[in-house]
Amino acid sequence: MQPLSVVIVHRDQPKRLVDTIDAFRAQDVPVSITIVDNGSAVMPPVEAADVTVVLAGSNLGFGPAANVGYRAFLADADAGEWVVLAPHDALPEPTCLSHMLGVLAQQPRAGLACADVGDGATPVIDPYFGGILMPASVDEGWEPAGHPHGTLMFARRACLDEIGIFDERYFAYCEEADLALRARSAGWESGLVRGAMVKNPNIGSTAAAIDYLQLRNTLLLVRDHSGRYHAFIRFCIALWHLVSGAVVPARRGPYWNLEGRVRGLLDFVRGRFGPPPPHLLVKR
Numbered sequence: 001m002q003p004l005s006v007v008i009v010h011r012d013q014p015k016r017l018v019d020t021i022d023a024f025r026a027q028d029v030p031v032s033i034t035i036v037d038n039g040s041a042v043m044p045p046v047e048a049a050d051v052t053v054v055l056a057g058s059n060l061g062f063g064p065a066a067n068v069g070y071r072a073f074l075a076d077a078d079a080g081e082w083v084v085l086a087p088h089d090a091l092p093e094p095t096c097l098s099h100m101l102g103v104l105a106q107q108p109r110a111g112l113a114c115a116d117v118g119d120g121a122t123p124v125i126d127p128y129f130g131g132i133l134m135p136a137s138v139d140e141g142w143e144p145a146g147h148p149h150g151t152l153m154f155a156r157r158a159c160l161d162e163i164g165i166f167d168e169r170y171f172a173y174c175e176e177a178d179l180a181l182r183a184r185s186a187g188w189e190s191g192l193v194r195g196a197m198v199k200n201p202n203i204g205s206t207a208a209a210i211d212y213l214q215l216r217n218t219l220l221l222v223r224d225h226s227g228r229y230h231a232f233i234r235f236c237i238a239l240w241h242l243v244s245g246a247v248v249p250a251r252r253g254p255y256w257n258l259e260g261r262v263r264g265l266l267d268f269v270r271g272r273f274g275p276p277p278p279h280l281l282v283k284r
Contacts, residue, residue, distance in 0.1 A: 008034070019089075064171065115196045152198040159183055159186075163186050
């Protein structure tokens with residue numbers, strides 16, 4: 001059987017990266033792994049016959065780093081029909097990839113798909129709020145979704161050939177939703193494979209960077225795919241959340257950060273996309 005192409009995006013988590021590589025090697029299908037390293041201070045010696053390491057040299061962001069692997073996959077006509085994308089701490093169960101391949105074989109118009117993180121939720125896209133979660137509608141097998149999540153995502157070669165790869169303005173967060181909306185416009189489907197289990201236990205970014213990127217990128221997603229009116233309404237809602245969260249701490253979400261939110265709103269208005277302000281990425 002031809003090895004399944006796997007792209008893993010890594011930054012500064014050498015132990016978790018080794019665990020993730022081991023989890024992919026333990027699959028019951030053969031894999032060929034490409035590690036795209038986002039300028040890590042420490043890179044473990046993982047290169048081997050089944051592992052290629054590409055050093056980006058700096059923190060490109062999740063989507064742009066994934067694109068490095070996607071371009072290599074698309075340039076190799078012998079690399080197969082599917083490419084798998086995962087972060088450096090994804091831990092798929094041993095049958096995850098084969099389970100997904102079996103289900104996807106029955107879905108000829110599936111262009112994008114993701115594994116099951118076990119939260120009982122399905123990603124959907126709201127015209128005002130962007131990517132949100134709704135209760136699952138099936139217990140096993142293929143479930144249509146608005147977009148795949150990036151914990152473990154399959155992309156079909158023919159789909160990427162037609163619609164392109166990640167929009168690098170997003171840096172991280174919402175890039176999967178943008179890709180899925182472009183795929184849907186081209187007639188491709190996105191979904192989640194229930195029962196193909198993967199764990200992703202860690203959040204590596206700071207609250208400030210997460211809040212900044214999620215807010216700015218949601219506004220970009222809504223504007224580009226739903227229109228300026230929807231983006232204006234979403235912007236007004238974000239202003240209300242900013243003020244109410246500042247006044248009433250109980251209304252804050254888990255990653256609420258005042259500076260991140262203010263900068264996210266301002267940079268959206270200014271048209272500043274790509275990497276967040278560097279100081280928001282610094283853990284304090």
